[in-house]
Amino acid sequence: MSSPGIQSLKDLSRLREAPSLDQSTAEQLLQELEVALSQSSWFTIGVMAPSADQALSSLRSVEASQQWTSLEVVETTTDEGPVFLKANQRGGTVRVRIEHGLGSGILISGHGDDDTQPATTWGPFPLDFFG
Structure with missing residues (x-):
């Protein structure tokens, strides 16, 4: 199964709901995400789920x-x-709060330790993307 139109993290940002991803695309996105995550000091995670x-x-x-500490x-x-x-x-x-009208997926925002590094958000990733 292919993931039409999804070739980079940037392609996810236009989506309201996480797409189905084939294995090859998921692996490529994970590699790109690892590089992006390494450039941030700390993170916020948003999960939209049923x-x-x-x-x-x-x-x-x-x-x-x-390998983050559990929150x-x-x-x-x-x-x-x-x-x-x-x-x-x-x-x-x-x-965690009830919220209707959202899509489904995981959003990760990377933050710096000061205002010189603007927050960047990646996703939405499928709920099982990291599993």
Whole structure:
């Protein structure tokens, strides 16, 4: 299965929902992402998912693949429905809230230690991209 129109991280930025990716495209994007991530000091991660459990599972797969310390969930929901998860490495926290009308996928934003490095966001990646 091919991933038409997706050849670089930049191609993902125009999407509202994570695309299905073939293995070759996923590997290429992961290599490009690794280089991009190495240029940032810390990260925020946004996960748009059908449930809180799925969002947290996707976050944990990002943390494991990048060998990041697991962040602490300080706010979540027990309601059923689509969620937005926001994880912040600098604060060490994760917040999950019900949010309707979003697509599905993982967004990662790289940040610098000061204003000289603007934040850059990559994605959306499929929820199982890092798994």
